[in-house]
Amino acid sequence: xxxxxxxTVASVYRIEVVGLDPLRLVLLGTxxxxxxxxxxxxxxxxxxxxxxxxxxxxxVLMGSGFALEGAxxxxxxxxxxxxx
Numbered sequence: 001x002x003x004x005x006x007x008t009v010a011s012v013y014r015i016e017v018v019g020l021d022p023l024r025l026v027l028l029g030t031x032x033x034x035x036x037x038x039x040x041x042x043x044x045x046x047x048x049x050x051x052x053x054x055x056x057x058x059x060v061l062m063g064s065g066f067a068l069e070g071a072x073x074x075x076x077x078x079x080x081x082x083x084x
Contacts, residue, residue: 010069018073032082 014028015019015057047054061084 018078024075028082031079035083
């Protein structure tokens with residue numbers, strides 16, 4: 001439920017505050033999918049090695065990405081936050 005709410009709020013933020021056009025929104029989605037594809041295997045190895053600590057590290061990384069996106073309403077910052 002919270003992820004659905006976050007996705008809605010993030011979309012409105014990106015359109016209204018950051019002022020992204022449809023092309024840049026598609027680029028953000030592409031950057032997110034590329035980051036997921038590239039980091040999926042190393043994340044799995046890290047999770048298998050360190051167990052529960054990997055969940056904490058994942059929450060910290062997601063939180064830092066959210067904070068970066070909210071702190072700087074610029075396309076480059078939002079793009080970097082998607083990679084994080």
